[in-house]
């Protein structure tokens with residue numbers, strides 16, 4: 465169930481620096497805390513924008529930011545990051561007929577592919593564009609488009625950036641990328657909803673703008689019951705992202721590592737790709753700004769941070785202090801009390817945003833696997849494309865899992 469089961473696992477010690485070492489703090493942009501205030505620190509309005517003049521103070525990457533206010537930056541397809549990955553046999557790339565890629569917008573874009581455009585002439589495409597509403601994201605499942613594929617080996621690996629926003633839309637906000645680490649065996653609608661809940665919480669309660677979202681499925685070395693081979697888990701996440709979302713991506717880097725990779729190192733990898741290699745993202749002035757990277761996790765994962773020998777203290781300081789954490793409450797779990805009682809969490813509380821589930825969703829991958837083993841329906845618990853993939857590859861059917869694991873209540 466956790467990395468302590470890995471054959472090469474050594475319990476973290478307070479005096480020892482875990483190996484491999486963490487990225488130096490100087491490479492991680494200082495965007496400031498996710499929460500401008502907490503309780504006693506309350507002294508500003510909930511969404512007080514950072515004045516561009518002050519931006520420099522908040523980010524060493526935000527050097528030449530103009531003070532001019534730009535209402536909205538048009539996001540065109542050619543402004544998106546180049547498609548760095550192999551696509552499926554049809555080799556198409558989603559084309560945004562609406563010409564925008566505003567992740568935070570309440571009216572998400574409706575991507576179409578080249579194949580789609582080729583099938584219809586301009587007039588017909590326009591007709592389709594007007595028939596299918598921008599916000600009918602669910603219809604993506606029905607659109608016959610290609611799915612961006614991640615490499616199966618580290619040698620061929622390239623960081624997926626095709627949906628990473630190239631430019632910050634709102635000059636008063638700071639860029640943020642959300643990363644969810646986990647098994648995703650299989651990915652469910654809950655895992656997809658987590659990102660949407662985070663997106664809402666961030667745009668409503670913080671001064672950050674979400675410019676990208678990633679799943680990072682754990683490698684096969686994470687010895688957890690019910691873990692399908694990593695290439696299948698990555699592929700299911702890809703299908704779910706490409707078919708149901710207009711902004712989520714999957715990064716296979718962690719899943720391709722020859723040994724278990726600590727979550728702190730996974731976040732370092734994202735920082736390296738986005739901030740060190742790419743220099744962050746463009747602001748309205750054309751200058752680059754460092755992107756804050758945050759871990760998205762459920763309440764159970766956060767509570768595991770209080771268990772002995774699972775997380776090294778130095779990793780927790782790195783994750784919570786240098787990056788930050790978005791925690792989706794689980795039914796029955798009291799994340800806020802946990803936050804209060806955990807010393808390291810409390811120290812970095814301004815960098816932790818607890819997201820309340822307003823509509824409770826408790827879809828469990830463990831129970832989905834059980835249903836599949838029992839030949840029961842899993843329809844509406846996960847995207848159809850993922851269900852079809854599981855059927856095609858006969859996943860989970862012949863597995864056994866300890867009864868305790870299946871019945872285990874994480875709450």
Ligand SMILES: Nc1ncnc2c1ncn2[C@@H]1O[C@H](COP(=O)(O)OP(=O)(O)OP(=O)(O)O)[C@@H](O)[C@H]1O
Nearest residue numbers: 646647648649761762765792793794826828829830
């Ligand atoms: N009901 C839930 N509410 C909030 N977060 C959840 C819930 N279920 C899972 N998560 C979060 O989703 C992320 C990925 O979960 P992961 O696939 O590793 O475990 P899981 O969904 O609990 O699956 P399993 O049943 O195999 O343990 C983790 O951060 C986990 O905390």
Ligand SMILES: NC(=O)c1ccc[n+]([C@@H]2O[C@H](COP(=O)(O)O)[C@@H](O)[C@H]2O)c1
Nearest residue numbers: 465466645646647682726727728774775
């Ligand atoms: N020390 C660590 O870095 C550490 C410890 C426990 C879990 N994790 C991560 O948390 C996620 C948890 O997944 P599960 O909820 O499936 O166990 C995985 O991505 C795992 O790598 C990291």
